[in-house]
Amino acid sequence: MEVPMNSAQTGAHFPVQHRSLSLDIKGNKTDIVISKYEDTFLVIVTQIGCMGSILAAKKDESVFSDPTYNVTVLFGKRDEPLLLACARQLIEHISGSGSARSLVISLGLTDHSQGTLKDIIAAVIENRLW
Template sequence: MEIASDSHGNNGFPVRNKRVSLDIKGNRTDILMCTYDDYILVMVTQIGCMGTIVHARKEADVTVDPTFNVSVVFGKRDEPLLIACARQLIEHISSCGSSKPLVLSLGLKDHSPGVLKDVIAAVIEHRAW
């Protein structure tokens, strides 16, 4: 259930961005997506702060069967599902024709597969790239 949605183009904040608030598994989830010239920033929080920050990018020289580099920049390094979430999002971004890397911040109360699946679906549905 979507609570609120707000999108900005060139008016106001100069970076293309989109904000969405929705309920995921009983928790209010705020999503902010910004598309900069050189990367995409996605922040997802249920705790009111940034949480674990993951960087994901497509390897530049690979044209057939692309590979992706995903690493934790800050936060929980022992959460493989957070890495998988970032990998799925960068694969989707790449399949949409963008070569921009992704910086993903996940401040979630629950890191279960169901929650992360819903987060991925919400980001893709409301994407700002």
């Protein structure tokens, strides 16, 4: 069953708290789903109708130094530094808001430009669940 995604929605029936939205970014229809699990946020962003590169990001804390952020590509394009930067900015925002959850993000994009990724980051932050 396909659910229309016309505007931001917060899931009421799905057992995981989530929000889904569809918007136009630089002329491309972009669907975003943000899900909040016990220890992880899952963000799926697609312009191609399926999942793309999957990245994991987490905050690593040390008693002896400032926190660092670890971003790894689990699947997909490993030569796209802007995808890594996108995941890093989101995990920094999540951690800066006081959440200890990690992030898994899927980016299935036709446009990998800096402007597109900035708009995606802004849309995810605006519709955040943290």
